Amino acid sequence: MASLVGRRLGALLADKGMSQKELAAKTGLTPAAISRYVSGAREPRPITIAAIARALNVAPEAITGNNNQKETDDAIRLIARNAHSLSEEQRAELIAALAKR
Template identity: 40%
Template structure:
C-alpha cells in the first residue's frame, strides 16, 4: 500500500504543481519524510495522511486509492462523460418519475 500512496502523492503534487518541499512545509513534516512516502519506503500514519491530503487539496481516500476520492480530476471528467452518454443513449427507458429524480439531483 505504501507504493500506492506514494504514487497518489506524486500524482497530486504534479497536478497542483507543488514540490515535495512545499508539501512538507504545508503539512508540517520533513522533506525527507515526504520523499520516503513518495518512494513508497514508508507509509504515513493516519493523522499525517490526513494532513498531507489536506495540504494537497485531496481526500485521504484519494491517497489510499479507495472510492471516488481515488479518482483524478481527469478520471472524474471521463466518468462523467461516460455516464452522460449512457443516460442520453437510454433516455427513452426512463419513466417521468426517474427523469424528475435525475433533474432534482442535478439541480441540487
C-alpha cells in the same frame, strides 16, 4: 518500488504543481519524510495522510486509493510471496495478470 500511496501522492503533487519541499512546509513534516512517502520507502500513518490531504485540498481517499484497490494489491502481494508453490502454468497466469495492471 513506489507503493500505491507513494504513486498517488507523487501524481497529486504533479497535478497540483507542488514540490515535495512545499508540501513538507505546508504539513510541518520534513522534506525527507515526504520523499520517503512518495518513494514508497515508508507508509504514512492515518493522521499524516489527513494532514497531507488537507495541504493538497483533497480527500484522504485520493491518497490512499479505494479499499478495493488496496485489497487487490494485498492479494497480489500474498500470491506473489507464495509463488514458489505455484505450478509453471499458474506462475505464467500470475505474470500475465500482473502485466495487465
